[in-house]
Amino acid sequence: MPHDLYLLAGRYRLIERLGQGGAGTVWRAIDEILDRQVAVKQVRVPDGLDPYARAQFTDRAIHEARSAGRLRDPAIVLVHDVVLEGHQPWIIMDLVTGRSLDKLIKERGPLPPEFVARVGLQVLSALEVAHMHGMLHQDVKPANILLDSDGSAMLTDFGIATPMGGRGEFGTGGSPGYMAPERLNEQPSGPASDLWSLGASLYTAVEGRAPFERDLPAAVAAAVLLHEPPFPMRAGPHLGGLLMAMLAKDPAARPTAPQIRQALSALPAAGTAPRRRRWWLVPAVLAAVVALGAGGWYAAAALRVEPETGRYAQAPDPCKLLSDAQAAQLVKAKPSRGTTRPGECQWVVRDRPQRSLIVRVWAERPDGDLGGPQVAQRRFASEKTTRAAGEGTQGRANRGGVADVNDVGESAIIQNSFTFYLDSTESGRSDSVVLFRTSNVLGEVVWHRENMPASNPADKETAIAAARLVAAALPK
Incomplete structure (x- = not known):
């Protein structure tokens, strides 16, 4: 645990602990470069994670903190920075009195x-x-x-x-x-x-x-x-x-x-x-x-005209949108299929290199005067903007640009990313992610591969082929 005068990232001097909870510890600190007080959140990393899972958690925390940093509203405490030190994410925010x-x-x-x-x-x-x-x-x-x-x-x-x-x-x-x-x-x-x-x-x-x-x-x-x-x-x-x-x-x-x-x-x-x-x-x-x-x-x-629900009253079962034979052809091996959480199904190959094909689907409901398809369209546009803003290198992760994909649902995009392992500058994990929309349903296909060389980071063709099969299998 850092002591009272710990200097974080060579810049933020921790002065006192303000509070502690399940998600982490918040400190009052001095930004020694700008000479101002800030709040620093030391994100708690769950115990018992192996190095790979810990790296995943850390990368996700950093990416999502940076996404939150783009939010602007008088009632939002601004996120200014996020740093990684001691294999742990630290989030720099406005210090609010009161x-x-x-x-x-x-x-x-x-x-x-x-x-x-x-x-x-x-x-x-x-x-x-x-x-x-x-x-x-x-x-x-x-x-x-x-x-x-x-x-x-x-x-x-x-x-x-x-x-x-x-x-x-x-x-x-x-x-x-x-x-x-x-x-x-x-x-x-x-x-x-x-x-x-x-x-x-x-x-x-x-x-x-x-x-x-x-x-x-x-x-x-x-x-x-x-x-x-x-x-x-x-x-x-x-x-x-x-x-x-x-x-x-x-x-x-x-x-x-x-x-x-x-x-x-x-x-x-x-x-x-x-x-x-x-x-x-x-x-x-x-x-x-x-x-x-x-x-x-x-x-x-009661007298208000209800907005359109959309084609799907509920999200289809993702495990039924892709057959085991189709998944095997895509991953070029015999994968094991399983449901990881509601709305998600994955096909995993545990041989090296380990790889998995993940399918997620969810249905949007009407919101106010907007029908389900309009809510889904707004969500898709927001996701596209947010993902495009994440392009570039952040720590060990490099995210490519967002590109449109034809013939997958009513609209679709793809983004590739590559993340180096903590102890390597040559290999890491690769993801190709396709997001698509059909009526009020959004779907996501993730083609994930481990132990990939940095010279061959992306495989968008497999992700797009899988997304086409999933979108085509949606009930008409």
């Missing part, structure tokens, strides 16, 4: 609904920016909401944010009482997962206790999965009804970000101007929300 929301709750107890709504609007803004850029926060909770001296709220810990698509490499992190049910069930995450966590955080702020408060973490997780929280009486009917809807078990039944913004802005003193019409129409609708669960959320919008 207190976290959880400390304010401990000091003052339940907070006024109008204040909580105002905090919710600012955190929602941060999440909307992240989601627009294809990133999920994955750890929204009162401890990660910072309140400045003027009362403005900021969302921190974007350094461990993860890309959308249900892959969630850091999906096991977070606090059980603020993790959406689908995350506890190891199901794909999406924007609705972050909004559930925001609802749980605002519930805690207005009630002075968490919605699923229990003595043991296992009991908390069980309550999130199986029980409804008590109605937050201190929140009042309007904010209380919104929070209950945000905490729905089914992601599709939760209000969208625009609906949440409209409801929070309708509260007195929460928005920038008063509104004559409240989103919540009458107390009877609120009673329906409480009595029927999140399904009642849509009662107020």
Whole structure:
């Protein structure tokens, strides 16, 4: 553990430890080049990883921290830099003065609904920016909401944010009482997962206790999965009804970000101007929300024309989109097939050089006035922009440019990358990744190879051929 005057990367002087959690330790430091104070997050690397897995974790952490560094919003704590030292990632962020929301709750107890709504609007803004850029926060909770001296709220810990698509490499992190049910069930995450966590955080702020408060973490997780929280009486009917809807078990039944913004802005003193019409129409609708669960959320919008779902009500089984014979022909060996997580299937050849063909698919649902295909198209465009921005050399990894691919779904792109091993300048692992979209379904094919020479890093033909087979196998 670094001592108080440890100099990180020859630049950041660690002064004091500010806090510690499951994801890492945060330090106050001095940037000796720019002579300013910063916050430095020492990312915790899981114990028991072999060198290869540790290198994978580190590279992923650095790449995702850099992706988070591109997010810009007044309610986002900026990420300035990420460095690797001692085989461990360190994330350099703005140092925000003030207190976290959880400390304010401990000091003052339940907070006024109008204040909580105002905090919710600012955190929602941060999440909307992240989601627009294809990133999920994955750890929204009162401890990660910072309140400045003027009362403005900021969302921190974007350094461990993860890309959308249900892959969630850091999906096991977070606090059980603020993790959406689908995350506890190891199901794909999406924007609705972050909004559930925001609802749980605002519930805690207005009630002075968490919605699923229990003595043991296992009991908390069980309550999130199986029980409804008590109605937050201190929140009042309007904010209380919104929070209950945000905490729905089914992601599709939760209000969208625009609906949440409209409801929070309708509260007195929460928005920038008063509104004559409240989103919540009458107390009877609120009673329906409480009595029927999140399904009642849509009662107020019963006359609204529902946007198009898209061709796929749910994502197809990825293991059925590519036959074992096709996979064997592609990888030029007899692979073993297995399901690693929901929405993903892989065919692995363990002979040297080890290689694997990974197929992932997920379906986008309507969001607000956008239909499923439009949401998928927006997600695809965001992913394309984000991946293109990652082109270049970062540490031991080199990512190529993003190129369009013809005849794979309605639209498709490919990107190649190569990463040197920690102890080598000649060999490493190679990835060719194809992302495609058809209607409201997004698919990804990863052709991964180990122990590859740096002179022969890419094999885009195999990845494209596999992606064509997968896209063609989607139900019509």
